[in-house]
Amino acid sequence: MANWIWYPGDFEIYHGMKQNFDREERGFFWPAYWKIAEFRHSIKFSNKYNLKEDTQFIASAKGLGHVNVKWEPPLGPDGTRPPYPKWIEKKYRFGEIITCPAKEVTIDIIVANMEGLPCVFIEGEVIKSDCSWIVNDYSHDMIPVGYNKDFTRPEQDPMEFKYTSVICEPVAREVVDGGILFDFGKEITAETILRYPKELQELTLCYGESRAEALDVELCYLKQHLMTEGNDELFGAFESDKVYRTKLRAFRYIFIPEGDVAREIELLAEYKYVDFPHRSKFTCSDERVNRIWEVSEETFRLSSGIFFIDGIKRDRWIWSGDAYQSYFINQYLFYDADICKRTILALRGNDPIPQHINTILDYSLYWLISIENYYNMTGDLEFVQMIYPKMESMMQYCSNQLDENGFIYGRPGDWVFVDWADIDKTGTISEEQFLLARSYQAMIAVRKLLGLDSTEYESLFDQLKKNIWKFYWDDAQGAFIDSFSSGKKKVSRHSNIFAVLFDYTTEEETHSILHKVLLNDEISAITTPYFKFYELEIMAKLGQYNYVLENIKSYWGGMLDRGASTFWEEYKPEEPIEQQYGMYGDKYGKSLCHAWGASPIYLIGRYFMGLRPTSIAYETFEIEPDLDSFNEFSCELPVNEGTLRMEYKAKQLTVTTDKEGGTLKIGDQIYPLKKGELFALTT
């Protein structure tokens, strides 16, 4: 099989640029406000073949260039090689059949592209584009090419990522204020198609993730006024005299205030999505939890395309902190390695590093940790080898902003984010130190894996942990404080969550954090599903299944009660309904389909169902279901390429898996699972 090949990382940088330029708001675009990595416009591929007989090939390219085939000239009559010419070489056009002689040939392919991604596809019996090719941009040594399994045919264009699409009709039409509200029944990311039966007429498309938003003609976030001619082509175009197609937008509702026109036209939506595998199922005796799983899956599928993005209406950007959570959810839903790789590469961009990923200090650290996590999930050594130089330079970049205690601080221009929360961000803060410590662990793990010395990072890790305890642990409060330099000794949930999440605390410290922070209502509550993820994860780790389940049901259930059919960027139960869609000072600024809202998938899969790998890529794995939270449940979960099926009903637990290496743990009992055999147990 042949692949389209490119400079490694540049496919992801190219599409990452496209993705990060795609945000739309009220008739204008809003490209991401950080340094966008540039793909290379001019590169050179190379390979060597020792041909035993003549062979033919054709190179197709996106861009300008040529193919150069060369070999060493024959030995002279005295048996030595004459000094000149060094090579016998011949250049060819793209698209022509090239016959390569039975020699030791070097093939170079030169491609440059002003507007897009330079890339090549080579068809031939022996000579073809695959992972044996190397490439450079003329400024470094040759390195292995980039490629992926989606682009394997010469007629494809790697600049167009292929989505599955389906035409959706509105499920309901409703006359409101003289206009018509179209409801597509569920949120979709779609191009809107308008068919005018007779002559064109002006109309306005008011989109809404919520009914309220679509009906708010003035303030809805996405809106397009369509004229009979002279529409801005960036937002869509006429496909024919009578058919107009808009750009891709996320919505459930469309309101057209011009009722007379709306009654005449046919309105359709072409929903576009990546058809990720359906690897997981979960149902239980609690219908509310079942609905939360369903809506989480819906939310996550919508937010997962070529990359893991934050939300589908807004920002549509690739954010490292959001992606970090998506990697975990993915592990329990799609188990798709490719979207992880694409997202990791797009986020990272090029060396030298111009600024923290998304400008956010914590997001660079999450990126580092994600490499170890990715390897643990997939065992994909090829990718880790490829990305490691960028991991090392990222660590180096971060290490340029350490103080005398080894604490990482934000420089001017760095965003020390953590969460939308009232954290005391004076000086160096404990949250970032925990992430840094975890990043050192990722470096240690990956360096060991690659056979590199890791002692430097081990001593950095030890020293950092010592200093965290020295400066941030507050005995009086029995918890970590945010900042020691402000003197406020403020305790937030966030750093204490990290400490437990990363297994850094003693039993005694954990106990203290649990009671003095996590179960303490005087400590400000987490308001984002983003940090709820980590908070509930550690509560589950600490065996607080009831707490976690109640929280899932009340917090995510609370969104359902407010009509959510996907989960939101932020939810504050106390917020009045008329403000519930607002954020960033914008009445409809909140994203109502936000990837980080999908964490119940992970929490249920990892803790309630209790599935976890016990070695790399699930070569061995353990399943330790919680049999107290639900009277009955049924699930399917991915264990790498295999599947685990479990059913619990009337105290009867049955487990099957088509993968070797599993063990079931119930209380103190361990039961090995055999591939293909049903295991049953009455509890």
Add this chain to the structure above:
Amino acid sequence: MANWIWYPGDFEIYHGMKQNFDREERGFFWPAYWKIAEFRHSIKFSNKYNLKEDTQFIASAKGLGHVNVKWEPPLGPDGTRPPYPKWIEKKYRFGEIITCPAKEVTIDIIVANMEGLPCVFIEGEVIKSDCSWIVNDYSHDMIPVGYNKDFTRPEQDPMEFKYTSVICEPVAREVVDGGILFDFGKEITAETILRYPKELQELTLCYGESRAEALDVELCYLKQHLMTEGNDELFGAFESDKVYRTKLRAFRYIFIPEGDVAREIELLAEYKYVDFPHRSKFTCSDERVNRIWEVSEETFRLSSGIFFIDGIKRDRWIWSGDAYQSYFINQYLFYDADICKRTILALRGNDPIPQHINTILDYSLYWLISIENYYNMTGDLEFVQMIYPKMESMMQYCSNQLDENGFIYGRPGDWVFVDWADIDKTGTISEEQFLLARSYQAMIAVRKLLGLDSTEYESLFDQLKKNIWKFYWDDAQGAFIDSFSSGKKKVSRHSNIFAVLFDYTTEEETHSILHKVLLNDEISAITTPYFKFYELEIMAKLGQYNYVLENIKSYWGGMLDRGASTFWEEYKPEEPIEQQYGMYGDKYGKSLCHAWGASPIYLIGRYFMGLRPTSIAYETFEIEPDLDSFNEFSCELPVNEGTLRMEYKAKQLTVTTDKEGGTLKIGDQIYPLKKGELFALTT
């Protein structure tokens, strides 16, 4: 006046990429084989206005984005500013009329462009795009925008550089071997236009800078086989059913072997050029010299477009060493500052520096020196301030490859070029050290100009000069050797030329070099017009006018004798005619219109006419004509914005200039020139 504005340097990087991708050879493209600098795809412009009354503006952009207008909210009732919101802001689309209130406003413009150069044009009475705007790519502080005087209207597209064009008809048709040879009378850079009176028919366009090349259907360098359909659109396209237009190519002749078809069609060429000002004229009593001036001017005009390129058929690339000479010729022909700035910016690309300019060590050094030269010619402090950070980082880049003697060496991947000549390139070579010394002088001059301390470079310069003499001066041969580490003590003309050119030698050393190297036939002759430039310049400096004139007449005249109507990349008088167009192992590989062939313009203007600035930008200047070489001459030469006219006939010299500050020097006599007054002298 408003300008299109962009990230400074990116207009030149964008067009530089286009230029460096434009090389064509026998039906394929050959993008330049060095690291191509990337223009930024996403940037943000900003400006502040303190508006006394409401004002309107419109922003047009190439790319996606929006306009953000913001101001601080009013003071609270207690006279203080509330902490939130920090700004009152409103976003607008491109193309809409924006009314800005009478406040202290900050305007940000966000633009991103996947395919091309993000840039903006702002029209308004008060608010408009000019040099007061600042810009960043989100990774650095804001810096002043880039702009130029060619893009000042909203309907323009900065991605299309505007050329003057003229339709040319062939001046002769000749039947050869059943085909037809079209002669356009002179070399041009043109799109070929084919008009088919009846139905389309297949034909082949064989181009030639020379007649021989066009007639060589197999081996001509540029060739296109035109089919009736399915032609490769990269090379041209049908404008209508019957009219096909090719891409731009350089040629004088076109041969169409299909005579029957050629007889039917109409063949035209649309010659495209930048109409640089005609600032210079020169004629004298020697017709051969007049012709050399004419052909030099023709050569130079053809090679000067948006950038100074090397040659017009091949490579069409921007080479720093070639450009360095063009800056000097330009000073005596167009006196165009803009093409210098464009070329300097395109060559330099971005920080961090990935490799030497064009991969060539000497070419980075020429680039450094060119900044001082540019300032001396123009006095353009704005540009020097803008480019200085890139000058500093280039010097820093070079200083990373110095040995213990302070000598610069080539690292693996660096091309130590100097010239196509047999130079002993073992270890560090003297040629590069002279260029490094001259670069230190450029740093000293520019740092002084900017009020920066220059002592570091002064001591580097002194130390380097000492070491050059210690290691490279060979007393026995009375000359500098190329390499001291090889033990060969080989003397080439090149380093000795640099030593004298840069005024580094004592009178005694100069005398020795003159006789033992320059006038010594045993030292290999210079074979390129490139180094002939420097060789003849120092001979002229040393007063060897007769030698220089004879050389010009024999070397450049030799090309004329071989039918040249533009000057060549290389000329070896001893080379047989059948090989005269070959280079790089290619029968027609030689460029017959090569910028560095135009140096007689400079040699005549600077030495025979004797015009030189004696202070920055010709605020004062001296004219010291050589009255012995020609019986009579007449010239016009630019002195910055002014012109110097001189006539010499029957021992009568008349000089006029419309610029203050001139002095005429004849022998030991100095005569001040008055603006607008004719000065006459009988010698």
